[in-house]
Amino acid sequence: MKISINGVATEVTATSLDAILQEAGYGDLRVATAVNGNFVPVGQRSTCQIEAGDAVEIVAPRQGG
Amino acid sequence: MRWKLSHRGKEGEMNSFYGVKLPTAFMLGTANYPSPAILDAAFRQSQASVATVSVRREAAGARAGEGFWRLIRELGVQVLPNTAGCHTASEAVTTAHMARELFDTNWIKLEVIGHSDSLQPDPFGLVEAATILCRDGFKVFPYTTEDLVLADRLLDAGCEVLMPWGAPIGTGLGLINPYGLRSLRAQYPHVPMVIDAGLGLPSQAAQAMEMGFDAVLLNTAVAKAGDPVAMACAFANAIKAGQLAKTADPMEPRDMAEPSTPLIGKAFLQ
Numbered sequence: 001m002k003i004s005i006n007g008v009a010t011e012v013t014a015t016s017l018d019a020i021l022q023e024a025g026y027g028d029l030r031v032a033t034a035v036n037g038n039f040v041p042v043g044q045r046s047t048c049q050i051e052a053g054d055a056v057e058i059v060a061p062r063q064g065g
Numbered sequence: 066m067r068w069k070l071s072h073r074g075k076e077g078e079m080n081s082f083y084g085v086k087l088p089t090a091f092m093l094g095t096a097n098y099p100s101p102a103i104l105d106a107a108f109r110q111s112q113a114s115v116a117t118v119s120v121r122r123e124a125a126g127a128r129a130g131e132g133f134w135r136l137i138r139e140l141g142v143q144v145l146p147n148t149a150g151c152h153t154a155s156e157a158v159t160t161a162h163m164a165r166e167l168f169d170t171n172w173i174k175l176e177v178i179g180h181s182d183s184l185q186p187d188p189f190g191l192v193e194a195a196t197i198l199c200r201d202g203f204k205v206f207p208y209t210t211e212d213l214v215l216a217d218r219l220l221d222a223g224c225e226v227l228m229p230w231g232a233p234i235g236t237g238l239g240l241i242n243p244y245g246l247r248s249l250r251a252q253y254p255h256v257p258m259v260i261d262a263g264l265g266l267p268s269q270a271a272q273a274m275e276m277g278f279d280a281v282l283l284n285t286a287v288a289k290a291g292d293p294v295a296m297a298c299a300f301a302n303a304i305k306a307g308q309l310a311k312t313a314d315p316m317e318p319r320d321m322a323e324p325s326t327p328l329i330g331k332a333f334l335q
Contacts, residue, residue, distance in 0.1 A: 063104075
């Protein structure tokens with residue numbers, strides 16, 4: 001199915017958020033996630049089911065003022 | 066009215082922020098330095114107690130966030146994540162939750178921008194987001210203006226710290242509304258306040274501390290200086306000077322001159 005990952009249209013086969021992170025190459029990276037604008041804690045990624053057209057945001061620590 | 070239970074210390078003491086007593090009154094941003102090495106050196110010279118950070122999209126396999134996070138952890142300072150770039154309450158709330166998980170802290174510098182050119186806070190979105198985040202257990206540091214009514218609403222929402230701007234972010238204009246800032250400081254003498262944004266020179270940071278603010282937060286003035294490490298040191302000294310001057314109880318200004326050298330005993334010469 002086609003979803004958006006950080007604004008880029010991406011084809012994935014996995015359906016849970018944690019499996020999609022693995023499939024997309026995030027592996028063990030320290031990241032936080034949101035789906036369709038809603039925060040998904042790390043402990044809920046395995047039960048968070050992603051559907052076609054969903055927008056997944058994956059962020060990491062960065063410089064800020 | 067939770068703000069009446071704030072953590073402001075006795076006159077002349079460093080205030081605590083949500084129960085955390087910081088060793089210095091300097092909060093420094095981590096963006097826009099020429100290199101990570103200069104960021105590291107500037108921070109160590111600054112003796113800043115707090116580092117502001119953000120969350121941004123990570124590319125798969127990039128590991129950019131890991132290197133930065135390692136550098137910040139090794140500084141050993143309190144981390145204050147921000148919601149920079151958010152224009153709605155809902156965006157800011159989601160960003161705050163992601164930041165809490167990434168940085169393992171309840172502290173959040175809440176920014177809800179309402180005007181793209183001035184980066185002025187959206188007062189309505191700010192109060193809405195602050196209300197939600199305080200309820201969700203965050204220690205909210207709202208980036209606000211000198212507006213007294215907005216301050217009141219933020220305190221009612223559960224904020225125990227206010228961060229009024231000195232001037233719009235990144236301008237370096239200094240304290241452009243000293244009257245408004247003095248009024249805010251006087252209106253809420255027991256609320257810890259940080260001047261956040263708009264400072265360009267160490268003398269402006271000293272002025273903020275002399276006015277009785279509890280700390281200053283800046284980024285661009287150090288990061289974009291020709292020599293960020295030297296400028297970090299200059300700000301550190303200015304902040305200490307302003308803080309000491311405030312506790313030393315400055316003289317009252319007066320309109321008429323008054324000789325400082327006593328006239329008694331002056332030689333009578335024609």
